[in-house]
Structure formats: C-alpha cells, structure tokens
Amino acid sequence: MQMLIAPPEIISVAVVGGGRFPVRRIYCVGRNYVEHIREMKESDERDPPFFFQKPRDAIVENGGTVPYPPVTEDLQYEAELVVAIGEGGAAIAQEQAPRHIFGYGVGLDMTRRERQKECIKRGIPWEVGKAFDHSAPCSEIVPVAQCGHIASGRISLSVNGEIRQDSDVDRLIWKVPEIISNLSHQYRLMPGDLIYTGTPAGVSAVSPGDTLVAEVAGLPRLTIRIG
Numbered sequence: 001m002q003m004l005i006a007p008p009e010i011i012s013v014a015v016v017g018g019g020r021f022p023v024r025r026i027y028c029v030g031r032n033y034v035e036h037i038r039e040m041k042e043s044d045e046r047d048p049p050f051f052f053q054k055p056r057d058a059i060v061e062n063g064g065t066v067p068y069p070p071v072t073e074d075l076q077y078e079a080e081l082v083v084a085i086g087e088g089g090a091a092i093a094q095e096q097a098p099r100h101i102f103g104y105g106v107g108l109d110m111t112r113r114e115r116q117k118e119c120i121k122r123g124i125p126w127e128v129g130k131a132f133d134h135s136a137p138c139s140e141i142v143p144v145a146q147c148g149h150i151a152s153g154r155i156s157l158s159v160n161g162e163i164r165q166d167s168d169v170d171r172l173i174w175k176v177p178e179i180i181s182n183l184s185h186q187y188r189l190m191p192g193d194l195i196y197t198g199t200p201a202g203v204s205a206v207s208p209g210d211t212l213v214a215e216v217a218g219l220p221r222l223t224i225r226i227g
C-alpha cells in the first residue's frame, strides 16, 4: 500500500546484549512510593494504582538530551524502574505477570510540574504536564534472562553528581506483578509496551545544562543532559 505521507518512524530502545526493543505504548503509574505522595501533599496512600500514557516518540535514549520544553519554568525529573512487556495479554493474573516481562530498564518521567499541578487542580487531563516531546528518557533494556526479576534494589537519581532521589524498589506501593495485572484489566497489553512504575521522593526542578543520572541496582545507568 502506498503511504501518502511519510510514515512515522519505528521507535525503539537498545537491548543489552544486542538488538532493539520496539516501543508500542508507554504507560506510567502515578503515586507509587509513599514518600513521594507525601512530598506532593497528595492524599490516600492506599488508593488503587492509576495510569497515564506518554507518546512513544517521547523516548530519549541513554546519553541523549532533553531540550528544555516550552510552557514550563518547573521541569522536574522522576527516576523510575521501567518494565518492558514481551508477551501481550488482557486480565493477567498477578502470578502470571512475570512471564509477560521481556526485561527491565531505567526511565525518567520528565514532568512540567506546575502544569501538572494546574491539571490536578482544575480536574483536567495531565497531558500538558506529562506527555510532552522528549518526556520519556529510557536506558537500554536488560532481558530478564540476564537480570532476573527486579523486586528490590537501590533506585537513585543525581543532578550534576549530587544525589537527589535515593530509595529502594522494594518500597513500591504497587509491586510490578500487581501493576501488570491491574493495567491489563484496563487495556490489553502488547509486546513493546513499556511501564514506568512510579518515582520515590526527592523530585525537584532542573535547568538547562544539568546532567541527570538515574540508577536502579543491576541495570544500566541512564545519563541525560538538559538542553
């Protein structure tokens, strides 16, 4: 079939050990570490998980630059464990969830914070705060065969060498199998989906020229520069 305009490029991220992981959708979990909920002064810590999406072409690969985006003066990072889905499914039981995972990576859920807060206040969708261009940096994906399933381990983020976020993946309120199960009851998961699992406390604003390094124990270090 002849495409009448140039088709969008296939978005993918590198896989440790070779090859690439094509990205279909990017789901993100909101409010998934207690200390971050508290620093955002948001309420009930036991609320069920909720999800928002970013466009797949918001991916920025490791070593890349996030241009300082328009319509914000409060660009913030959120370091997150990323789950890469290798096998699709709907209404997945928690016990079955691990077999749907291709691998894990480290991501940044970049946020226009004052825009997001405005959306929360006005009860309107979060897109302008969360789903902007270059808002989803992601490291190389490590296949489960290499890294195993990640349920604990240090998660941290530094800005220009100074640690700002420092927690442990075992402090996730909703664990990875629960996230996959819950999300797959709302949407059919497909190979190529990425799930950003939420951020610990310590979020703050960054400026052009800053270097962000996000780490999860056992995964590649994600280094991003703010342009």
Ligand code: MN
Residues within 6 Å of the ligand: 028, 029, 030, 078, 080, 109, 196, 198, 199
């Ligand atoms: Mn987040």
